[in-house]
Amino acid sequence: MTNLNTIDPAAVTGGANIEINDVVIAKSSIIIRRFLRNRTAVVGLAVFLALTMFSFLGGLFTSWDKETIDPFNIGMPPSSEHLLGTSQAGIDLYALTVEGTRISILIGLVVGLISVLIAAVYGCTMAYFGGKVDTVMLFILEALIMMPALLVVAVATSGGGNGLQQSLPSWLLLIIVLLVFSWMGTARLIRSLSMSLMTRDFVKAAQYMGIPPRRIVWRHLVPNIGSLLVLDITRGITGAILAEVAFSFIGIGIKVPDVSLGVLIGQATSQVSTFPWMFWVPLTVMFLLTGSLAMMNDGLRDAFDPSSSSVGRAKRGGPEKSEPGKTHEPAGKKTP
Template identity: 30%
Template sequence: MADNSTDIKFKENSFKRIEQHNVDEQEKISAPSLTFFQDAVRRLKKNKAAVISLWLLALIVVFSIISIWWTPSDPNAQHVAYANLPPKIANGQIPGFTGKANVGGRIVDKYAQAKVPAGTYYVLGTDYLGRDLFSRLMKGIALSLLIGFLATLFDLVIGVPYGVVSGWKGGRVDTLMQRFIEIISSIPNLVIVILMLLLFTPGLGSIVVAMGITGWITMARLVRAETLTLKTQEYVLAARTLGESPFKIAMKHLIPNLSSTIIIQTMFSIPTAIFFEAFLSFIGIGIPAPNASLGTLLSDGQKTFRFLPYQMWYPAAAISIIMIAFNLLADGLRDAFDPKTQE
């Protein structure tokens, strides 16, 4: 069989000499040197939904902090003569904020009927007792966020040390600690909360403690699972060989490497606590009157939803935005801290 292939002839100009500076350029690392957290921040910035959620939550937190010292009016002050006024802004030319309502098939100016002084208006209207809904919403968001942060603090203070000790010790200690967790988790959260509210005066403290009793379990289990993996790593074994105490190993090696898991779980715990408080207040066993939280505002608004829907729309929108923003940010942080994430 004849070979029809032709010989390839190389000429002198077929090759190009590589100079020393070209070799240096090829071996040069073009990407900047980044730490783990710097790389996580870089990944997070690429997630537009997470970045928008972060800024939105920052604005909500600032909004809540301002409400500690200032609100348009006293959120608990009652003006029965101004009850159930619709939203109104300035001169009332913005649709939906005109201060007018449909009464008996006629559009009437509720502010004129109630003889509200000129220049006085309520941005989100008033409730059935004439309280400013905008001021109550500001206080409600602040109180709900405070409950969420305090309940999550229980997760960190109890769950992280519990998980680290359980995973580090192993053996019988780990078995006993996990059986204790299983006993607590077998009791429904709602039952524990109701018992706590019966034993103590209903309020912020009893709600936070009730949620904190069982809220740390998920954090403890996640930290324990990561600790079981980390304690077999070479740098941990080297530290143990050098005689480092377990406390120093935990602070220098375990906690920093657990930070991603802790941060992500914290972002999921905050909205869970906020929603649980809103549920308790909605069914009437949460924050007592006259204090406002998102749950109490929803509870008051649903009573008149058919006739005055705006009283429920605004707190419902607020809790929806907070829940969605926290979950989107948590998803973004999970992807940012996961080195396996494909870009």
């Protein structure tokens, strides 16, 4: 029988299950409990889920959309008819914010998830095969890192209406370009961690048993760097959202008629003193979005780190609870 306060931290990271008071608790359950004890992380998760629901369901609470113009309310502040006001073209800002938030979250989720998946496969493959395969793949990785991402984004999204610009929406084209440049740093880190895992006995045993490389990578390497991958997903989502806002702000990201938070902020920057609601509404949504992801990332980091005490300790129950410096003795016996 194992007491909760005497668990070896290495057991939490190395084993799949932990036995506490004769009850086997899965490692995933321990991580979830530690995450939920972090109030800041829970608040961040609640804010992110609320913004996600707002982006997909917020259009149901208004009769306006991003294309309908109200000629009688052009550049008007928030009112009962337009909850967040209207733009200079007379378009409801609430509808624009819903659409822009959805596009920004969609870009963040797709880029954050797929880039980490690409990095995991690429980095683990380099570490597993090594030798010439590792040399060639590392050369390709370093070449991609040296490419000027800003220039590539500008050329891909501002081609004068030719090629891909005519067949793909600007937000989808931006996702493709961001995917090309967002996985390389993570892949290098995963390669280093996977190379250390290749020296472990369980990996060598799997190789001696003739298990295919694909199964070794997916069953032994990837799960052992799962905590890093989860943290990189939240960081990747945040980075993709900030990249979209930055590129759209300078005019090389999302293009009109597509809408995003970066487009709304960029359009209102020059007139922030005249139409402040057009600037502060999307900027506030962006801060809430990136701030909630940062709080979630901190909570996940502490949840995966068994040595962290920022989320507190589990309470001990029962009559065996004691104070520091005091000992319990059987009833009926006295210390001379």
